[in-house]
Amino acid sequence: MLAVHFGAGNIGRGFIGEVLHKNGYDIYFVDVAQPLIDQLNEQKSYYIRLAQEKEETVLIKNVYGLNSQTQADEVIDTLAKADLITVSAGVNILPLIAPILAKGLLKRVEAGAGAVDVIACENAIGASTTLKGHVLDEMKDNKAKEAILANVGFPDAAVDRIVPNQTRDGLNVLVEPFFEWVVAAKGMKTGERLQGVNYVEELNPYIERKLYTVNTGHACLAYVGFAQGIPSIAEAVADQSIRKELEEVLKETSRLLEEKYQFDGAELKEYREKIINRFENVHLSDPVERVGRNPLRKLSASDRLIGPLVQLYNRGIKAPHLVKVAAAAFQFDVPSDEESVKIQSMLKEKGVTETIIEVTSLSADHPLVTQIKAEIEA
Ligand SMILES: NC(=O)c1ccc[n+]([C@@H]2O[C@H](COP(=O)([O-])OP(=O)(O)OC[C@H]3O[C@@H](n4cnc5c(N)ncnc54)[C@H](O)[C@@H]3O)[C@@H](O)[C@H]2O)c1
Numbered sequence: 001m002l003a004v005h006f007g008a009g010n011i012g013r014g015f016i017g018e019v020l021h022k023n024g025y026d027i028y029f030v031d032v033a034q035p036l037i038d039q040l041n042e043q044k045s046y047y048i049r050l051a052q053e054k055e056e057t058v059l060i061k062n063v064y065g066l067n068s069q070t071q072a073d074e075v076i077d078t079l080a081k082a083d084l085i086t087v088s089a090g091v092n093i094l095p096l097i098a099p100i101l102a103k104g105l106l107k108r109v110e111a112g113a114g115a116v117d118v119i120a121c122e123n124a125i126g127a128s129t130t131l132k133g134h135v136l137d138e139m140k141d142n143k144a145k146e147a148i149l150a151n152v153g154f155p156d157a158a159v160d161r162i163v164p165n166q167t168r169d170g171l172n173v174l175v176e177p178f179f180e181w182v183v184a185a186k187g188m189k190t191g192e193r194l195q196g197v198n199y200v201e202e203l204n205p206y207i208e209r210k211l212y213t214v215n216t217g218h219a220c221l222a223y224v225g226f227a228q229g230i231p232s233i234a235e236a237v238a239d240q241s242i243r244k245e246l247e248e249v250l251k252e253t254s255r256l257l258e259e260k261y262q263f264d265g266a267e268l269k270e271y272r273e274k275i276i277n278r279f280e281n282v283h284l285s286d287p288v289e290r291v292g293r294n295p296l297r298k299l300s301a302s303d304r305l306i307g308p309l310v311q312l313y314n315r316g317i318k319a320p321h322l323v324k325v326a327a328a329a330f331q332f333d334v335p336s337d338e339e340s341v342k343i344q345s346m347l348k349e350k351g352v353t354e355t356i357i358e359v360t361s362l363s364a365d366h367p368l369v370t371q372i373k374a375e376i377e378a
């Protein structure tokens, strides 16, 4: 069995690679980072190390690297014969992957190679559906579009495992022991079911529970921690006042999840506690700069901050702690993070109100704009 995975980074090697390998796949990682690709082709294997008291390792074998910029023909040929295609390169990268993916899928369909599924494992609602839209935009006529629609599934997914940036140890990846991968079965065109993946009919409760708990909580620690000069997630959650803030924020998002999806309150409490426990893992070193990365994306309308805030507002529920985290995200100022630099220059050039409106897509007269502004100024 052959899988193509776009994005040989943290979650690609540290989680998707593990599941694919354990299900008997040879994996072609497609990336743009040549040193990473060279290492994959030299070693053809790497280790996943579990960040826990008694370290465990898993050997991932039969892995190869391809560069989508310099080896386009090889990538297209490999896509045309792949049994499964997965992606974790970042939601902003999906439009960049679409042209080559479209060519590979078309070649496959024209060769009569049968159905295949493409699963985007990004932290976003409907990422595979978004990718499908970009792929269809690449088709030159309706016939090609129809052939893709008939043969290629783009099931949405939710992926959960904390995998920090790897600062040493070559291809090897240090990951937390916990993992969860949920896929919307109804979006699939093949009967392929991976062990270790939970296939569900309705994905929205899973992706919103994950994004608005794990990622909202993570964002709280990153932005509030950063504001207080705290370097890592484990250190931020160890600070009693930040932890209290985190607990309050997660109670607010749980309220939404309870009302919207009728999740059981006690189960959600347990889910929150488990996640806070994961944030406390001292065997992982996860800088607040990674977790807070791309604040423009994280402050966009349906993401982990404004997404739950607007939905709570629409239900008449106040969420003052979430408002504070959104305000802190506007103050995330990391020179190496282009999006944070952009927000800082917008704040200087356009002022607070205009920046909030432009970044969040909230309407000018939305009361949340005033609330976030008041927090930024406070
Ligand atoms: N790291 C985590 O804990 C985690 C957990 C769940 C989901 N995610 C999501 O997975 C995605 C990737 O995150 P990550 O932490 O692995 O990031 P990462 O930066 O470690 O990996 C991204 C990889 O994509 C590659 N890439 C960039 N442009 C590309 C292109 N045009 N074609 C192919 N590859 C390209 C990069 O070179 C890099 O190797 C994000 O959407 C993230 O939100 C991350």
Ligand SMILES: O=P(O)(O)OC[C@@H](O)[C@@H](O)[C@H](O)[C@H](O)CO
Binding pocket: 123, 159, 160, 161, 162, 163, 214, 215, 218, 219, 290, 291, 292, 293, 294
């Ligand atoms: O990947 P991002 O930038 O969307 O979010 C940063 C972290 O919250 C994220 O990578 C988590 O580690 C991950 O989502 C855990 O499953």
